[in-house]
Amino acid sequence: MKHITFYLDFISPYASLAFEKLPEVLIGHSYSVSYKPILFAALLKHHGQLGPAEIPGKREWTYRQVLWLARQHGVVVQMPAQHPFNPLGLLRLAVACGEGGLSNRYVCETAFRHVWQGGADAADGQRLNILATQLSPKQDPNGEVVKGQLKTNTDDSIAKGVFGVPTFEVDGKLFWGFDALPMLKGHLEGDPALDAEWKAAEQVARWP
Numbered sequence: 001m002k003h004i005t006f007y008l009d010f011i012s013p014y015a016s017l018a019f020e021k022l023p024e025v026l027i028g029h030s031y032s033v034s035y036k037p038i039l040f041a042a043l044l045k046h047h048g049q050l051g052p053a054e055i056p057g058k059r060e061w062t063y064r065q066v067l068w069l070a071r072q073h074g075v076v077v078q079m080p081a082q083h084p085f086n087p088l089g090l091l092r093l094a095v096a097c098g099e100g101g102l103s104n105r106y107v108c109e110t111a112f113r114h115v116w117q118g119g120a121d122a123a124d125g126q127r128l129n130i131l132a133t134q135l136s137p138k139q140d141p142n143g144e145v146v147k148g149q150l151k152t153n154t155d156d157s158i159a160k161g162v163f164g165v166p167t168f169e170v171d172g173k174l175f176w177g178f179d180a181l182p183m184l185k186g187h188l189e190g191d192p193a194l195d196a197e198w199k200a201a202e203q204v205a206r207w208p
Contacts, residue, residue: 001030002188005169007157008108009040010094011087013066013077014178015166016116019108020075021178025185035103037091038154040165046158053084069178078119085123090114092146093128096137101149107135173198 006022008015022033044051052062063079070077090111094103114131115122132141139146157167161174168175168184175184186194 001032002170004031004033004184006033006035007038007162007165007167007169008035009038009087009165010090010108010111010115010122011040011084012165013062013116016077016112017066017069017073017075018166018168018178018181019112021073021181025181025188029188031188033105035094035098035105035108036101036153036157037094037103037108037150038157038162038165039088039091039150042154043158043163043165047163051084077116080115081119081121082123085121087123088150089123089125089128089141090131091150092141093132093135093137095149095153096139096141096143096146097135099138101153110135 004026006019008019010016026033040051053059063083067077067079069075094107094111095101097103097107110131114127120127160169162169162176164176166176166178168180170184170187173187175181175187183194
């Protein structure tokens with residue numbers, strides 16, 4: 001059985017698309033999945049980068065592409081009223097609903113759809129309170145334990161080389177992005193060329 005760790009942040013529309021389509025990739029495979037919320041902004045800060053939504057032009061392109069991809073793949077998506085937004089409330093709620101820093105598919109599905117369906121303000125306090133009532137977290141989402149678990153998740157992901165969301169970790173390999181789902185499927189199916197390509201990428205010289 002393969003084990004997949006899905007690193008995610010609800011702020012990412014590509015993570016939402018990947019979440020919705022992952023079950024199709026996994027059909028016919030023996031697997032388990034851990035859903036690990038992390039703070040995407042902390043990854044960007046660590047690597048000295050701006051997020052796509054912070055760059056004029058790229059921001060609008062990202063939204064256009066996401067809406068197009070959603071239509072092409074039959075996924076319901078409406079842009080939230082504001083983006084980017086502060087995802088900490090959602091991330092901490094997802095962690096608080098699980099154990100050991102992990103969440104589960106139902107909680108993540110509910111949080112993703114809270115953001116990416118309906119067109120409302122994802123960070124609105126009243127909506128978050130309603131969501132918390134629906135999900136009945138096991139721990140206090142605003143408690144120090146949950147805050148620490150989310151930070152540990154994020155720090156651990158950085159230590160493993162995660163630089164963006166969504167990222168899927170399996171067999172020590174990291175697959176980044178919604179468009180990496182076919183590549184992940186190839187790995188699960190034992191694509192004989194993938195290992196060679198994986199190693200070849202590591203041999204490319206840096207410039208200068």
